[in-house]
Amino acid sequence: MTASVRTRRNALSSLFFLPGITIASWVTRTPDVRDLVGASTAQMGLILFGLSIGSMTGILSSGSFVSRWGTRPVMIAGTLAMAAGAGVIGTGAQLGSGVAVAVGLGLFGCGMGGSEVAFNIEGAEVERLLGRSAMPLMHGFFSLGTVVGATAGMVLTAVAFPVVAHLWIAAALVVAGLAVAIRPVPSGVGRVLAATAERAPRPAVWKDVRLLLIGGIILALAMAEGTANDWLPLVMVDGHGFDAALGSAVFAVFAAAMTVGRFIGGRFVDRYGRVAVLAASAVVSAAGMALVVFVDNQIVAAAAAILWGLGASLGFPVAISAAGDSGKHTAARVGLAATVGYVAFLVGPPVLGFLGEHYGLRSALIAVLVLVLAAAFITPAARKAAPAERETASSLSRS
Structure with missing residues (x-):
């Protein structure tokens, strides 16, 4: 590993850390935000729909932005939007306005969704340069950020620290971190499609069935992770x-389990392969959710968050790696897989809010549980592609 690649990997890991802090700061205060705006469970689902719309807007637009300008400016713009959104959420909660909170979540989601695609395209390139698994480690820093943010949120919730001040402080820290961490990230990554757009059509990677199945894996395991991010404290x-x-503390436990899983997961991927790791991840995550749903015991529920977090930890980064090397046009493939996966953030919050209003939040989790179990059966799509398969997939994307 050259010094420049190591520096680039470390910088990208630091950038992954920032959205982790931000989202955990928001998630740990969801009970307080819910109370400040006086929302029911169904209304909270509609408020969270702002996050879904913003996330999908960012995801769907990020690919074209990266193609035109490269990953670096998209990372910067997305992270700044995410920080601003956190502040607006806090202000909206202080004003008792569910609409303002939804708008803040939309801005937050747009920034996070857009920057996440850019982060993962950049991460896939760094992983290619390293020649070994690195995405779980980088995503581990996102989870580490959630641990730090959740721990701070738990303490600030316990002392009744104002939500608006908490979220604006988190936003300021993210902006300061961005100013430092972005410096080693080079310009131009992912911009190759824009340079050739007039001479060649955009690759139709959506025709690759295997890539769509990988997106399905991401969809399910991102739903498992996103459900905890949106609803676990509640x-x-x-x-x-x-x-x-204590609800915030359980989320901190979940985030810690995610962090551990991602920091140690790379060695399991290198040793046992993506298929085995993803299948095990789905089963373990489903087991944790099942305990939360079906066992009426606080100790078991808190402990189950560990299984839930460990299982969900490797789904997104490992499947993104699989998408990146499933054929040529890495940026387009990673962008499509991330887009398919982020459908979870579009449909998850409002659907679970609706189900939770009618059947209770615990029962609503059964829908996610079934989806995660189904993902275990399509994990063979994530196997490492042989050169001939990569060429076939690339030919399909050009046709």
């Missing part, structure tokens, strides 16, 4: 009788 408060601070 599930613990409303479904298991925890107070708000």
